[in-house]
Amino acid sequence: MRPEHDDFCRHYFATHTCLTRRILQRVAGLRDSAAKKWLRRLTATDVLQKDGANNAPVYLWRG
Numbered sequence: 001m002r003p004e005h006d007d008f009c010r011h012y013f014a015t016h017t018c019l020t021r022r023i024l025q026r027v028a029g030l031r032d033s034a035a036k037k038w039l040r041r042l043t044a045t046d047v048l049q050k051d052g053a054n055n056a057p058v059y060l061w062r063g
Helices: 003-013 021-028 032-044
Strands: 048-053 056-061
Touching (some): 021 032, 032 048
């Protein structure tokens, strides 16, 4: 995992319990495709856990 991903996750999840793609876009200033890449990478490396419905997933901290 890249350091900026790890830093973002630690900082964000210090005060929040879950993350969505839309929130990630807004907070990190990413476009839709970049936010999806981040979330795929973070779930593949077991940093985040995907939960919720397929059409409205939320991501939980596993770090």
